[in-house]
Amino acid sequence: MNEQKLPRHVAIIMDGNGRWAKQHMLKVAMGHRAGVEALRSIIRESSDLGIEALSLFAFSTENWRRSETEVAALMQLLLEYFSSEIDELDENNVRIRILGEKEGLPSPQREALYRAEERTKDNTGLNLCIAINYGGRQELVRAARILAEKVRAGEMAPEDIDEQALSDCLYTGGLPDVDLLIRTSGEMRLSGFLLYQCAYAEFEFPETLWPDFTLEDYHRALEVFASRDRRFGGRK
Numbered sequence: 001m002n003e004q005k006l007p008r009h010v011a012i013i014m015d016g017n018g019r020w021a022k023q024h025m026l027k028v029a030m031g032h033r034a035g036v037e038a039l040r041s042i043i044r045e046s047s048d049l050g051i052e053a054l055s056l057f058a059f060s061t062e063n064w065r066r067s068e069t070e071v072a073a074l075m076q077l078l079l080e081y082f083s084s085e086i087d088e089l090d091e092n093n094v095r096i097r098i099l100g101e102k103e104g105l106p107s108p109q110r111e112a113l114y115r116a117e118e119r120t121k122d123n124t125g126l127n128l129c130i131a132i133n134y135g136g137r138q139e140l141v142r143a144a145r146i147l148a149e150k151v152r153a154g155e156m157a158p159e160d161i162d163e164q165a166l167s168d169c170l171y172t173g174g175l176p177d178v179d180l181l182i183r184t185s186g187e188m189r190l191s192g193f194l195l196y197q198c199a200y201a202e203f204e205f206p207e208t209l210w211p212d213f214t215l216e217d218y219h220r221a222l223e224v225f226a227s228r229d230r231r232f233g234g235r236k
Ligand code: IPE
Pocket: 014, 015, 016, 017, 018, 019, 020, 058, 059, 060, 063, 074, 185
């Protein structure tokens, strides 16, 4: 793979678990479980390739609208995921960052997320950003409030608010903008994911349902990305 054209930041909207479960005549929770399986190799590969940041959409602020059973299954899976994966992630120098409102989660989940962030905070490899209880508009509103508070406290003037200052107040503060956004299952929408950070992202919408997404699909997406001509508004 052409190293120079490797994205620094890849974002993935892991969609299609429900349809996968239906296809296999399984309960939706099994679709989510299969989705977690698909995740492992993608994370390991991103880390091996030297990608700086991988952001994954795991649970949106709108996903609370789903049935109580499905939400409970997702919350349970979240706990299992962190307890089974944290050792390996830490050993691989992965730094975990949670994007979203942890305070809105049940306490066992919230604590597991804080622990994972704390334990891996000095790691210098892949930044693994997991969006949980995340909404893109909510993230921007939160950033606006943080800036307003700084102005009120006299720490900055309104005219000091620029793109960098706003970007620093996002959950992804300090990380590069998204270069490549992948949404599986053929849906072509952002559903609010990383609205600000995706301003100049390249988009890819493979038809594959997330639990069927393989390393081969990932490599294909990275190759398509490498072949894209990014102009950022300029002219070559
Ligand atoms: C994505 O899969 C995972 C979450 C939203 C948690 P879905 O559950 O949205 O799958 P579909 O869109 O119903 O197939």
